[in-house]
Amino acid sequence: MRLVALAGGTGAAKLLRGLDTLLERGAMTVVGNTGDDAEVWGLHVSPDLDTVCYTLGGLLDEERGWGLRDESFRTLGEMVRFGEPTWFNLGDRDLATHLHRTRLLAEGRSLSEVTAKLAADLGVRHAVLPMSDQPVRTRVLGPDGWLGFQEYFVREKTQVEVRAVEYAGAPEARPAPGLVEAIGAADAVLVCPSNPVTSVGPILAVPGIVEALHGTRAPVLAISPIVGGRAVSGPAGRLMAARGLPVSALGIAQGYAPWLDILIIDDEDAALAPSIEAAGARPVVASTLMTGRVEEMRLARRILETLA
Amino acid sequence: MRLVALAGGTGAAKLLRGLDTLLERGAMTVVGNTGDDAEVWGLHVSPDLDTVCYTLGGLLDEERGWGLRDESFRTLGEMVRFGEPTWFNLGDRDLATHLHRTRLLAEGRSLSEVTAKLAADLGVRHAVLPMSDQPVRTRVLGPDGWLGFQEYFVREKTQVEVRAVEYAGAPEARPAPGLVEAIGAADAVLVCPSNPVTSVGPILAVPGIVEALHGTRAPVLAISPIVGGRAVSGPAGRLMAARGLPVSALGIAQGYAPWLDILIIDDEDAALAPSIEAAGARPVVASTLMTGRVEEMRLARRILETLA
Numbered sequence: 001m002r003l004v005a006l007a008g009g010t011g012a013a014k015l016l017r018g019l020d021t022l023l024e025r026g027a028m029t030v031v032g033n034t035g036d037d038a039e040v041w042g043l044h045v046s047p048d049l050d051t052v053c054y055t056l057g058g059l060l061d062e063e064r065g066w067g068l069r070d071e072s073f074r075t076l077g078e079m080v081r082f083g084e085p086t087w088f089n090l091g092d093r094d095l096a097t098h099l100h101r102t103r104l105l106a107e108g109r110s111l112s113e114v115t116a117k118l119a120a121d122l123g124v125r126h127a128v129l130p131m132s133d134q135p136v137r138t139r140v141l142g143p144d145g146w147l148g149f150q151e152y153f154v155r156e157k158t159q160v161e162v163r164a165v166e167y168a169g170a171p172e173a174r175p176a177p178g179l180v181e182a183i184g185a186a187d188a189v190l191v192c193p194s195n196p197v198t199s200v201g202p203i204l205a206v207p208g209i210v211e212a213l214h215g216t217r218a219p220v221l222a223i224s225p226i227v228g229g230r231a232v233s234g235p236a237g238r239l240m241a242a243r244g245l246p247v248s249a250l251g252i253a254q255g256y257a258p259w260l261d262i263l264i265i266d267d268e269d270a271a272l273a274p275s276i277e278a279a280g281a282r283p284v285v286a287s288t289l290m291t292g293r294v295e296e297m298r299l300a301r302r303i304l305e306t307l308a
Numbered sequence: 309m310r311l312v313a314l315a316g317g318t319g320a321a322k323l324l325r326g327l328d329t330l331l332e333r334g335a336m337t338v339v340g341n342t343g344d345d346a347e348v349w350g351l352h353v354s355p356d357l358d359t360v361c362y363t364l365g366g367l368l369d370e371e372r373g374w375g376l377r378d379e380s381f382r383t384l385g386e387m388v389r390f391g392e393p394t395w396f397n398l399g400d401r402d403l404a405t406h407l408h409r410t411r412l413l414a415e416g417r418s419l420s421e422v423t424a425k426l427a428a429d430l431g432v433r434h435a436v437l438p439m440s441d442q443p444v445r446t447r448v449l450g451p452d453g454w455l456g457f458q459e460y461f462v463r464e465k466t467q468v469e470v471r472a473v474e475y476a477g478a479p480e481a482r483p484a485p486g487l488v489e490a491i492g493a494a495d496a497v498l499v500c501p502s503n504p505v506t507s508v509g510p511i512l513a514v515p516g517i518v519e520a521l522h523g524t525r526a527p528v529l530a531i532s533p534i535v536g537g538r539a540v541s542g543p544a545g546r547l548m549a550a551r552g553l554p555v556s557a558l559g560i561a562q563g564y565a566p567w568l569d570i571l572i573i574d575d576e577d578a579a580l581a582p583s584i585e586a587a588g589a590r591p592v593v594a595s596t597l598m599t600g601r602v603e604e605m606r607l608a609r610r611i612l613e614t615l616a
Binding site for chain 2: 011042072077078079081083092093095096097099100102103106117118121122149197
């Protein structure tokens with residue numbers, strides 16, 4: 001079983017960890033969102049790629065849901081003295097990742113080469129690809145102008161009315177080397193339970209990726225990140241509403257309709273199954289809330305059974 | 309009293325701290341050696357400038373004699389995973405300095421602009437200049453080839469036979485803006501008790517600085533870093549020998565002869581006074597070992613009395 005998984009951050013990482021326990025080494029190719037990459041203190045930070053790698057490497061801080069376990073913030077504490085921004089929480093252990101990534105990029109290596117090395121060094125047993133080697137940056141239009149995604153998400157804690165979302169640079173970007181081929185050769189493509197607007201949206205905005213989803217013979221299966229009319233976590237609900245999508249599993253089915261084959265929806269949303277079917281996807285009802293390792297594995301197993 | 313001080317690392321920083329307690333804010337212009345600057349993890353590290361600024365800002369780790377107090381090394385601990393070199397001890401608090409410097413340099417600001425900002429942010433009450441805005445790198449020829457200064461000093465712990473020393477880039481370098489003017493306008497120029505080959509030597513190698521020492525009306529006063537035929541600290545003795553200089557206060561007088569007016573030598577070396585005078589400098593005998601704050605201030609006071 002060769003799986004390709006389009007992934008955002010926390011929700012995706014949990015599902016991938018569940019799948020990792022059930023699959024052979026190297027069975028997955030994770031395609032990570034880099035639309036929320038940011039430059040912090042001159043360093044290239046890739047929050048979604050890092051969350052995936054830290055989680056699959058067994059290094060994640062489980063309580064916070066991001067960053068490394070047993071973290072400290074002593075460099076950050078000193079940055080106050082120099083007037084550097086301190087709203088983006090870069091930990092001391094975490095800094096090693098960003099320093100290493102930035103140094104290799106400055107040497108001329110591509111983001112996909114660097115990501116492959118970081119994933120291997122962090123102990124990930126699967127391939128991890130950025131969606132593109134070219135910069136794509138998700139930006140959000142608030143009442144006072146455009147914000148970078150991390151400004152919106154971390155600095156403003158999403159408490160800004162969103163009038164538009166754009167993926168700057170996407171038209172010029174190309175899928176990372178091997179990405180389209182991996183989708184073509186996969187036994188299944190998963191769209192993780194991630195924010196459809198700011199996690200999956202940037203991936204789909206890279207020219208060639210939607211075409212690959214259309215073209216592949218493999219079933220494309222998504223897991224709805226919306227349960228009972230609300231996002232399991234994060235601002236997905238408000239962002240879907242801003243895009244004119246119903247904030248429900250049906251909205252997910254409609255957003256992904258052109259290329260989606262199967263949508264996993266939560267038990268709570270079982271009543272939506274007929275309308276999802278009408279939207280063109282086969283609904284599969286499951287328990288989708290990943291509140292612990294057992295629930296992650298149960299959902300992963302259900303997905304593999306569905307694809308079998 | 310306006311002083312210009314040519315400075316290396318630890319010994320210079322102690323003397324400057326002693327002088328700082330006796331002088332008004334802004335009375336000193338410290339010219340720091342950048343020949344031992346290095347790139348570590350993609351960051352621009354300036355060890356001598358930082359030792360001076362941390363010491364004058366009251367932030368130095370007194371036990372180690374370098375870096376910041378209350379330091380930790382958690383980023384460094386993670387670098388093992390990525391195969392990055394870990395022999396250069398960059399602390400977590402210290403990293404903030406190097407990140408900020410590197411980011412400002414990458415924005416196109418000059419090393420002297422960045423050094424001025426760092427010194428002010430770190431609480432230094434005097435002007436701090438790098439010797440040059442252009443890169444000059446001290447290199448040491450060992451039995452197996454050329455080593456960067458930090459490779460020789462930190463990685464190899466100076467346990468390498470030195471066959472030659474060079475200051476790469478010096479012929480193309482220019483004195484930092486304002487440096488020559490400061491020497492010209494000074495009431496006195498100090499050459500701190502620093503390694504004459506690898507701390508003061510790179511400063512003197514920048515075209516225009518020796519000419520400024522020749523041209524200034526101010527007395528030029530050096531403090532011998534050699535006491536009783538041995539360097540107070542570090543590899544100065546072996547490096548002077550490799551250069552063919554006597555390892556003594558007399559060797560210092562001979563090395564600096566063309567422009568030196570006064571040489572402070574230790575009580576222990578009082579017998580060398582006549583030969584130092586013969587070498588062209590006025591010898592002043594003093595207690596030069598700076599084993600604590602009291603001794604630093606005593607030496608500083610003796611220097612100011614000599615210049616009065």
